[in-house]
Amino acid sequence: MTVLVTGGAGYIGSHMVHALVEAGESVVVIDNLSTGFSAFLPEGVPLFIGDAADENLVEGVIAAHKVESIIHFAGSVVVPESMRDPLLYYRNNTMTTRSLLNAAVKSGVNRFIFSSTAAVYGTPDQVPVAEDAPTRPLSPYGSSKLMAEIMLHDVAAAHGMNHVVLRYFNVAGADPQARIGLATLGATHLLKIAVEAATGQRAKVDVFGTDYPTPDGSCIRDFIHVSDLAQAHRAALAYLRGGGAPATFNCGYGRGYSVLETIEAVRRVSGRNFVVQYAPRRPGDIMTMVADTSRIRSALDWTPQYDDLDTIAAHALAWEEKLFRERHGEPEHAVSA
Numbered sequence: 001m002t003v004l005v006t007g008g009a010g011y012i013g014s015h016m017v018h019a020l021v022e023a024g025e026s027v028v029v030i031d032n033l034s035t036g037f038s039a040f041l042p043e044g045v046p047l048f049i050g051d052a053a054d055e056n057l058v059e060g061v062i063a064a065h066k067v068e069s070i071i072h073f074a075g076s077v078v079v080p081e082s083m084r085d086p087l088l089y090y091r092n093n094t095m096t097t098r099s100l101l102n103a104a105v106k107s108g109v110n111r112f113i114f115s116s117t118a119a120v121y122g123t124p125d126q127v128p129v130a131e132d133a134p135t136r137p138l139s140p141y142g143s144s145k146l147m148a149e150i151m152l153h154d155v156a157a158a159h160g161m162n163h164v165v166l167r168y169f170n171v172a173g174a175d176p177q178a179r180i181g182l183a184t185l186g187a188t189h190l191l192k193i194a195v196e197a198a199t200g201q202r203a204k205v206d207v208f209g210t211d212y213p214t215p216d217g218s219c220i221r222d223f224i225h226v227s228d229l230a231q232a233h234r235a236a237l238a239y240l241r242g243g244g245a246p247a248t249f250n251c252g253y254g255r256g257y258s259v260l261e262t263i264e265a266v267r268r269v270s271g272r273n274f275v276v277q278y279a280p281r282r283p284g285d286i287m288t289m290v291a292d293t294s295r296i297r298s299a300l301d302w303t304p305q306y307d308d309l310d311t312i313a314a315h316a317l318a319w320e321e322k323l324f325r326e327r328h329g330e331p332e333h334a335v336s337a
């Protein structure tokens with residue numbers, strides 16, 4: 001009854017592995033460590049360093065560890081990078097999922113949870129956006145994930161692959177105990193940028209667009225705490241084990257915060273006043289992305305624990321401070337008007 005987690009040494013995957021281990025599950029990880037860290041894994045969890053697209057490796061791990069379910073995180077996640085190098089994304093996201101599914105089918109594993117994204121929706125006709133809204137991705141990243149969703153749907157029809165697709169909105173925060181968090185260098189995510197500024201690692205935060213027709217002119221996002229997201233996967237696993245039919249769920253809280261409100265939350269919890277500069281709109285940004293969460297809340301046994309922007313910001317900050325201390329010694333806090 002082992003769960004295979006691909007990308008289990010990465011940001012979201014490692015929170016998943018910790019959550020599974022804490023729930024008493026047997027876990028095995030495949031990660032090529034391209035963006036993950038072996039130190040993020042709890043002690044005793046077997047790590048196979050390699051590619052989730054390596055069918056021999058995957059089949060060997062499934063057989064040796066009696067894998068009964070796969071949670072597939074491994075992939076590439078940076079939208080602008082996908083614009084510059086689309087084929088990388090079709091390989092790392094679409095083709096890797098194809099290989100992994102092939103290995104799963106051959107090995108008789110018939111439970112699969114897939115990390116997808118709100119980027120599959122593109123610009124929604126209405127918000128909050130529900131799972132049956134049209135899918136019109138605006139980036140190779142979104143398209144590469146949508147193609148994998150389509151494959152999964154077809155594999156389910158042909159081979160009885162029981163699966164759940166989870167479409168993540170804006171994943172943020174870190175382990176409440178600050179054991180793990182987002183450690184990618186050069187990350188572009190808003191909360192990461194803001195806590196880097198709050199710890200003196202950046203001179204300022206740019207707000208990309210303050211002329212949107214929103215209450216304060218900046219974009220609006222639905223942030224979900226990474227630990228709540230991991231628990232959503234556990235709930236999805238319980239759903240599949242209980243015989244639940246293939247399903248797609250949005251993962252967010254159903255509540256939007258503006259970019260300016262988000263930066264303000266980091267200022268508030270850190271007590272540090274860093275420079276915030278208004279900048280032009282970032283190409284490709286969607287104005288408002290908020291999940292309709294009625295489906296996940298009714299179908300899965302999932303109750304978020306950290307549905308609070310200040311808590312998310314505080315956990316992201318605590319992790320960033322720890323990371324900074326580990327990398328550079330004590331932080332030099334930026335103080336400015």
Ligand code: UDP
Pocket residue numbers: 170188189190191193205206207208209219220221259282285
């Ligand atoms: N954003 C910003 N400044 C930054 C990084 C992001 O104003 O330094 C904005 C970005 O334009 C978007 C929102 O914050 O409106 C969320 O961006 P992020 O890259 O975190 O996630 P996305 O929603 O694009 O997946």
